[in-house]
Amino acid sequence: MSRHVPESGLALYVSGDLGWWSRAAARMHLNGCESCRKRMEAYRIDRQRLRESAAEMPEDVDWDRLAAEMTANIRVGLAAGECVAPRSRKPAPLGWRPAAVMAGAAVLMAGAWWLNTPPMQTQALGRAMRAIWQGRGAMPRIGIEERGPVVSASSSGIELRENGSALAVSQGTARPVAVSVSMQGSASARYVDADTGQVTITSVYVQ
Amino acid sequence: MSEAPGSTRYDAVPLSSEQQSRFVSENMRRVFLLIYRVVGNVADAQDLTQEAFIKALQRQDQLKDLEKAAHWLSRIASNTAIDFLRRSGRVSFSDIDDLPEYVTSSPSESPEQLVLRAEHREYLEAGLQVLTDRERTALLLRDVEGLPAEEVAAQLNCTKATVRSHIANARVKLRRYMERRKA
Numbered sequence: 291m292s293r294h295v296p297e298s299g300l301a302l303y304v305s306g307d308l309g310w311w312s313r314a315a316a317r318m319h320l321n322g323c324e325s326c327r328k329r330m331e332a333y334r335i336d337r338q339r340l341r342e343s344a345a346e347m348p349e350d351v352d353w354d355r356l357a358a359e360m361t362a363n364i365r366v367g368l369a370a371g372e373c374v375a376p377r378s379r380k381p382a383p384l385g386w387r388p389a390a391v392m393a394g395a396a397v398l399m400a401g402a403w404w405l406n407t408p409p410m411q412t413q414a415l416g417r418a419m420r421a422i423w424q425g426r427g428a429m430p431r432i433g434i435e436e437r438g439p440v441v442s443a444s445s446s447g448i449e450l451r452e453n454g455s456a457l458a459v460s461q462g463t464a465r466p467v468a469v470s471v472s473m474q475g476s477a478s479a480r481y482v483d484a485d486t487g488q489v490t491i492t493s494v495y496v497q
Numbered sequence: 498m499s500e501a502p503g504s505t506r507y508d509a510v511p512l513s514s515e516q517q518s519r520f521v522s523e524n525m526r527r528v529f530l531l532i533y534r535v536v537g538n539v540a541d542a543q544d545l546t547q548e549a550f551i552k553a554l555q556r557q558d559q560l561k562d563l564e565k566a567a568h569w570l571s572r573i574a575s576n577t578a579i580d581f582l583r584r585s586g587r588v589s590f591s592d593i594d595d596l597p598e599y600v601t602s603s604p605s606e607s608p609e610q611l612v613l614r615a616e617h618r619e620y621l622e623a624g625l626q627v628l629t630d631r632e633r634t635a636l637l638l639r640d641v642e643g644l645p646a647e648e649v650a651a652q653l654n655c656t657k658a659t660v661r662s663h664i665a666n667a668r669v670k671l672r673r674y675m676e677r678r679k680a
Contacts, residue, residue: 297669297672298662298665298669301664301665301668301669301672302661302664302665302668304668305639305640305664307639307646307661307664307665332672333672336621336668336671336672336675337640337668339617339618339621340621340636340640340671341640341641342618343617343618343621343622344530344531344534344637345641346618347526347530348533348539350539351539353526356529356539356543357522357525359543360525360529360546360547360550361518361521361522361525363547364521364547364550364551364554367547367548367551368517368551368554368555371551
C-alpha cells in the first residue's frame with residue numbers, strides 16, 4: 291500500500307484544492323485505505339457544517355432591527371460623504387491634436403498676412419523687429435526716402451515719387467470726386483469732367 | 498450562505514438610489530455574517546458592515562464587471578474586517594474553558610438532534626477563533642462564500658499557494674480543536 295495521505299493533503303482534497311498529480315495519488319490511496327478515508331470524511335463533514343453554521347445568525351441578534359439600523363446608518367454615511375466630497379473637477383488637459391491644429395492655423399494665417407502685405411511694409415516691420423531684438427530702445431525712424439516708391443493722391447492728380455524723381459497723372463481742370471489709397475500700395479482718383487460729364491478713374495500701383 | 502449572492506444584475510454604474518437600496522438589502526445579511534465570523538462579535542461586525550457598504554457605494558465607479566458585484570463587495574468586506582483586526586492588534590486565540598455554551602431551538606428537530614447540532618455549531622464557532630485572522634478569512638471565503646482559491650488569493654493579496662497553505666492549516670487546526678473538545 292502507498293504512504294498515507296498527510297493531514298494537509300486530506301484537508302485540501304475535500305474541496306478539490308490539491309494539484310492534479312497529488313489529487314490522483316490521494317484518490318488511489320483512499321480507495322484502499324479505510325483510515326485515511328475516515329479522516330477525509332471528517333474533513334468533508336467539518337466543511338459542510340461550517341457552511342451551515344456560517345449561514346445562521348448569532349443567537350442574541352435581532353436581525354430585522356439590526357438590518358434597519360445598519361441601512362439607515364449607511365444612508366447617513368453616504369449623504370455625509372457627498373457633503374464633504376470635493377465638487378470642483380480639474381479641467382481636462384487639451385489634447386495634442388487640437389493644439390497642433392490650432393498652431394497650424396495660426397502659422398497659416400500669419401503666412402497669409404505676411405504674403406499679402408506690401409514688401410516695403412514687411413521690410414520696415416522686419417527692420418523694426420530686428421531693432422527691438424537687438425535691444426535698441428527707440429523704434430527706428432523710417433524716412434520717406436527709405437521707403438522706396440511712394441504713391442500719393444492730391445487735388446491735381448496722382449503722383450508716384452522715387453529717389454527724388456516724380457511721375458504725375460494729372461486730371462487737368464476736373465475736380466476729383468473721390469481719392470482712395472489702399473494698404474496694398476495703390477492709389478485711385480475718381481473724377482468727372484465738367485464739360486463732357488465723363489467719369490475717369492485713375493489707379494496707380496506700386497510693384 | 499443561504500442567500501444567493503448578488504442575484505440582481507445591474508446595467509451600469511453609478512447605481513440609482515433605488516438600485517443602491519436593493520444592493521444593500523440583498524447583500525447585507527451575507528456581508529454581516531461574513532464579517533461577524535471574521536471578527537467574532539456583533540457590535541464590531543455591525544460597524545464594519547456599514548463601513549464596507551459605504552466604501553463600496555462610494556467607489557462604485559471602480560467596479561469593472563457588474564456581474565461580479567457580489568464578489569467585489571465580499572472583497573471589500575473581508576479587507577475591511579482584516580484591516581480592523583490589524584488596527585486593533587487583536588489576539589486570535591481563545592481559551593477552551595472560556596468559550597460560551599448555548600443551545601439552539603428549532604421545532605423540526607428532536608432534542609437530541611438539537612443538542613448535537615448546537616454542540617457542533619458551538620465547536621465550529623469557537624474553533625474559528627483559534628485560527629489566525631488570515632487562516633480564518635481564507636477558510637470562510639473558500640468554504641462559506643464559495644470563492645475559488647485564485648479569487649481568495651486575489652482578495653487576500655497573496656499567492657494561490659499561500660491560500661492553499663492557509664486553508665489546509667485552518668482545516669487541520671479546526672479538526673484537532675473539535676477532537677480535543679469531544680475528548
